[in-house]
Amino acid sequence: MARLKNGALGGFSGKVGSVVGYCLRNKDFIKGLPKPSSKPPTLKQLASRARFKFFNEWRNPLTDFFAVSFKNQTATHSAQNAAHHYNKDIITGEYPNYEINYEKIVISSGDLPFVTDLKMEMTEPGNLIFSWEPNFTGSAKATDLLAILICYIGNNTQLAGTLNGTERGAGYYNFQLADTSPGTTVSVYATFLSNDRNRASDSVYMGKINF
Numbered sequence: 001m002a003r004l005k006n007g008a009l010g011g012f013s014g015k016v017g018s019v020v021g022y023c024l025r026n027k028d029f030i031k032g033l034p035k036p037s038s039k040p041p042t043l044k045q046l047a048s049r050a051r052f053k054f055f056n057e058w059r060n061p062l063t064d065f066f067a068v069s070f071k072n073q074t075a076t077h078s079a080q081n082a083a084h085h086y087n088k089d090i091i092t093g094e095y096p097n098y099e100i101n102y103e104k105i106v107i108s109s110g111d112l113p114f115v116t117d118l119k120m121e122m123t124e125p126g127n128l129i130f131s132w133e134p135n136f137t138g139s140a141k142a143t144d145l146l147a148i149l150i151c152y153i154g155n156n157t158q159l160a161g162t163l164n165g166t167e168r169g170a171g172y173y174n175f176q177l178a179d180t181s182p183g184t185t186v187s188v189y190a191t192f193l194s195n196d197r198n199r200a201s202d203s204v205y206m207g208k209i210n211f
Contacts, residue, residue: 003062028097045169047095055091058156059083068163068192069108069147072200082109090132100156103205107149111198112192113140115168120188120206126180128209130165130173130190142169143195150177153185160186168192184211 002143041049058064073082082162086106095100115132123129134142146165152158158179166173179188190202 004038018180043095045074050096051091051098054156055084055087058090058100058151059087061157064162065107065149065159065161068197069200069203071141071197072108072110072112084208100151102153102208103149105151105187105189105205106201107147107189108191108193108200109202111139112199112201112203113138114146114192114201115199116206118190118206119191122184122209125211128175128177128188132171132176134167134168134171137200139194140192141194142167144168144192145171147191147197148173148175149189151189152179152185153187163193182211185209186211 004085021086049177055130062083070077070079070082070086073079074089077085086109087104088101091098092101097195100209113135116135118130118132121129130146130148134140134141145167146164148161148165150160152160160177160179162175165175184210189203189206190206193199193203
């Protein structure tokens with residue numbers, strides 16, 4: 001059963017027969033229900049499904065992170081759709097052996113000015129020191145927040161990071177990584193977000209660290 005939202009001439013929400021009505025960003029849409037197929041999937045279809053599944057295994061644990069880091073994109077996309085858009089090309093390899101190109105991962109995109117001379121140093125196993133020059137040009141503010149994401153290579157669901165590292169004006173942040181087992185390799189990403197999360201900078205790939 002569907003629900004009429006704005007009277008008989010308005011859009012509807014729910015299923016009616018073979019169509020579904022829904023509202024996205026104050027616009028009403030209708031789409032048909034998919035029809036089940038009795039044909040066996042082709043190799044191309046299997047590859048596409050496997051690639052999509054592999055991508056989602058990486059993205060799904062980041063839902064809460066991307067809801068914040070891509071919040072600035074919600075005028076034209078949902079945060080999750082924006083995350084998908086900016087990371088759609090990170091999967092490499094051929095079916096069924098897919099891998100992630102970690103250098104292509106994007107954790108935010110926007111026009112907030114980035115800091116200058118951002119550096120990362122591991123002072124001891126698991127202890128990462130980030131330092132930078134604040135760069136107060138344009139719309140940058142001392143209260144902008146550092147966000148860090150850590151992706152464990154070879155394990156799509158093992159992640160670490162923070163959305164509240166420290167303020168831009170601090171110029172320094174000490175991040176402690178819990179799992180530092182020998183043989184662990186991680187990729188590190190950094191970005192800055194406005195304090196209200198409505199603006200973001202382009203994220204930066206900081207490189208890989210081997211423990």
